[in-house]
Amino acid sequence: MGNPKQKWTAEEEEALRAGIAKHGTGKWKNIQKDPEFNRFLYSRSNIDLKDKWRNMSVAANGQGPREKSRTPKPKTDSPATPLAIQQAPGSSPPVEVDPVTTDVHMDDASKCLLDGKTASKYNAMIYEALSTLKDPNGSSTSEIVCFIEKRHEVPQNFRRLLTSRLRRLVAQEKLEKVQNCYRLRMDVLNGTKGPSPKPKEIWPRPSIPFNSHLGETLEDAAVAAAYKVAEAENKSFVAAEAVKEAERVSKMAEEAEAFLHLAKEIYERCSHGEVVMVA
DNA sequence: ATTAGGGTTAGTG
DNA sequence: CACTAACCCTAAT
Numbered sequence: 001m002g003n004p005k006q007k008w009t010a011e012e013e014e015a016l017r018a019g020i021a022k023h024g025t026g027k028w029k030n031i032q033k034d035p036e037f038n039r040f041l042y043s044r045s046n047i048d049l050k051d052k053w054r055n056m057s058v059a060a061n062g063q064g065p066r067e068k069s070r071t072p073k074p075k076t077d078s079p080a081t082p083l084a085i086q087q088a089p090g091s092s093p094p095v096e097v098d099p100v101t102t103d104v105h106m107d108d109a110s111k112c113l114l115d116g117k118t119a120s121k122y123n124a125m126i127y128e129a130l131s132t133l134k135d136p137n138g139s140s141t142s143e144i145v146c147f148i149e150k151r152h153e154v155p156q157n158f159r160r161l162l163t164s165r166l167r168r169l170v171a172q173e174k175l176e177k178v179q180n181c182y183r184l185r186m187d188v189l190n191g192t193k194g195p196s197p198k199p200k201e202i203w204p205r206p207s208i209p210f211n212s213h214l215g216e217t218l219e220d221a222a223v224a225a226a227y228k229v230a231e232a233e234n235k236s237f238v239a240a241e242a243v244k245e246a247e248r249v250s251k252m253a254e255e256a257e258a259f260l261h262l263a264k265e266i267y268e269r270c271s272h273g274e275v276v277m278v279a
Numbered sequence: 280a281t282t283a284g285g286g287t288t289a290g291t292g
Numbered sequence: 293c294a295c296t297a298a299c300c301c302t303a304a305t
Contacts (some may be wrong), residue, residue: 004289004290004291005288005297005298005299006289006298006299007290007297008298026281026282026283027280027282028281028282029280029282033290045282046281046282047282047283047299047300048298050282050283050284050297051298051299051300052297052298054283054284055296055297055298058296059296059297130299132284141294160286160287160288161285161287162284162293163294164285164286164287165286167295167296168284168285180294223299273295
């Protein structure tokens with residue numbers, strides 16, 4: 001009972017970030033066991049780390065906090081490469097195809113236990129409700145609950161389940177949330193759920209809580225070095241991204257200039273009375 | 280043994 | 293009451 005809820009401290013969060021920078025996402029146990037991160041994370045389980053990272057990711061994803069516009073959509077790195085950072089941008093499919101998008105078939109009889117299929121079932125109900133209600137501004141939780149209750153038998157705590165589901169679907173970019181209302185996303189509806197709005201894969205700020213007094217012991221020094229390496233790796237990754245962006249912008253500039261040139265030429269000719277056809 | 284992801288609950292506004 | 297963050301459960305690997 002003396003265990004209400006242990007809020008994550010900033011130090012723990014930083015340790016987690018640093019741990020991910022060093023070991024990669026998905027290596028929760030490694031991070032947790034790492035003697036140095038363990039100094040901060042000893043009271044957290046690998047599952048706690050995973051959950052926390054998920055929370056941080058979601059917060060950075062949706063319309064959460066304005067500050068954190070980072071989009072760490074981490075994909076497990078290949079087990080063959082112990083190197084920390086080696087993620088190819090555009091290689092992770094954060095939104096997988098949902099097989100129940102249009103399936104609204106559900107017999108009341110098929111209500112068993114809350115197995116893995118429950119989620120899809122609820123998803124289907126939600127899609128059914130939203131696609132029937134067709135409210136351009138979205139439908140509120142209550143409206144959705146009402147709709148579903150009329151058509152299906154639902155458990156007592158359904159509202160809770162539903163809000164949880166809705167939240168998840170929003171996080172998965174399958175639904176849009178405006179105000180307190182939810183609606184289907186166009187790209188999901190059209191089946192154009194292409195690889196599209198894949199946010200850039202930038203790691204969360206790798207700033208690490210360095211101890212100012214480095215090198216007290218050999219171990220400390222080693223740890224400090226590890227931190228440095230992790231940070232450097234992160235920086236190089238971010239730098240690489242920046243270079244790509246710069247190249248893209250410069251290309252755009254080139255194109256714009258060419259366009260301007262063309263416009264000038266046309267203007268020139270027009271002012272000489274020529275008739276210019278533009279394709 | 281661990282991880283990923285769905286579900287539950289305490290805490291807050 | 294709605295929402296979020298921490299915590300729990302379990303299938304899958």
